[in-house]
Amino acid sequence: MSKNHFLHISDYTGDELWEILKLAKQIKAKFRARENYNHFNNKSLAMIFAKPSARTRVSFETGFEWMGGHALFLGPNDIGIGKREAIKDISRVFSRYNDMIMARLFDHKHIIELAEHSTIPVINGLTDYNHPCQIMTDIFTVWEHLNDIENIKIVYMGDGNNIVHSWLHLAMRFPLHFVCCCPKGYEPDSETVEKARAAEISKIEISHNPTEAVKDADMIYTDVWASMGQKEEAEARERIFKPFQVNQDLMNSTGKKTLFMHCLPAERDREVTDEVMESDYSIAFDQAENRLHVQNAIMIKLSKR
Ligand code: CP
Ligand code: NVA
Numbered sequence: 001m002s003k004n005h006f007l008h009i010s011d012y013t014g015d016e017l018w019e020i021l022k023l024a025k026q027i028k029a030k031f032r033a034r035e036n037y038n039h040f041n042n043k044s045l046a047m048i049f050a051k052p053s054a055r056t057r058v059s060f061e062t063g064f065e066w067m068g069g070h071a072l073f074l075g076p077n078d079i080g081i082g083k084r085e086a087i088k089d090i091s092r093v094f095s096r097y098n099d100m101i102m103a104r105l106f107d108h109k110h111i112i113e114l115a116e117h118s119t120i121p122v123i124n125g126l127t128d129y130n131h132p133c134q135i136m137t138d139i140f141t142v143w144e145h146l147n148d149i150e151n152i153k154i155v156y157m158g159d160g161n162n163i164v165h166s167w168l169h170l171a172m173r174f175p176l177h178f179v180c181c182c183p184k185g186y187e188p189d190s191e192t193v194e195k196a197r198a199a200e201i202s203k204i205e206i207s208h209n210p211t212e213a214v215k216d217a218d219m220i221y222t223d224v225w226a227s228m229g230q231k232e233e234a235e236a237r238e239r240i241f242k243p244f245q246v247n248q249d250l251m252n253s254t255g256k257k258t259l260f261m262h263c264l265p266a267e268r269d270r271e272v273t274d275e276v277m278e279s280d281y282s283i284a285f286d287q288a289e290n291r292l293h294v295q296n297a298i299m300i301k302l303s304k305r
Pocket of ligand 1: 134
């Protein structure tokens with residue numbers, strides 16, 4: 001089942017992931033030159049959003065239309081997936097209209113169910129559990145900036161959330177040194193951490209000490225302290241997460257040249273200072289651009305399976 005969909009990075013082999021990254025590099029140049037690329041002529045992509053989005057919506061829609069297809073935006077108030085209608089019924093109906101589905105949902109079980117009943121590829125555009133398109137993009141961006149990704153040290157500061165789970169899935173396939181530095185009680189899912197360690201490909205650490213964690217980091221990465229669906233906890237989390245803010249002092253304490261990454265949207269002066277966001281070592285907007293190119297590559301690969 002998983003081979004026809006893009007639900008988790010770890011559903012793919014390292015070689016398959018590299019193929020996606022290399023294709024993304026090729027088509028990035030084509031998109032930038034606005035070359036015609038009619039891979040999806042007369043095809044349609046249904047984009048289901050149960051949560052808000054800027055990058056995922058605009059990059060998928062722009063990318064699919066650039067490749068000659070038509071993308072349909074279905075927002076939180078449109079189809080009522082799982083509320084107005086059963087998820088498996090949406091899968092079966094859209095499989096008859098469309099050629100691909102991209103969905104951003106709350107419960108991870110729901111995207112699995114959507115995929116199980118779909119005869120067309122389903123792409124995970126974020127769930128409460130993971131965000132595979134983002135982290136494929138992130139490693140592509142790291143590759144562009146460092147020309148290499150082997151054994152680089154990536155320190156994620158903040159909540160052990162969906163972003164972290166996808167980094168852990170990537171660490172099962174590519175050799176990395178990945179550190180999740182979070183407050184106690186906000187660690188990533190322990191089963192996912194165990195699986196990533198058991199793969200014995202990467203070095204995985206969980207830390208609660210920001211200045212120690214960032215030593216020798218090639219990248220410092222952060223994300224919002226309260227994810228979509230947790231915004232009512234934002235105030236309480238702010239006090240707990242404050243010591244984990246990425247600011248200039250933290251960037252200065254790595255002992256080497258370190259790049260800053262953020263999946264966006266950023267809440268400036270919470271998880272990251274405005275100064276770090278605006279600095280020339282921030283590659284957050286390269287990441288945002290690359291969502292488009294990497295997702296285009298993912299869609300092309302899925303269409304050929
Ligand atoms: N990074 C990301 O997925 O952004 P959006 O939530 O705006 O889509
Ligand atoms: N962890 C964030 C990521 C947003 C792209 C969220 O789920 O809201």
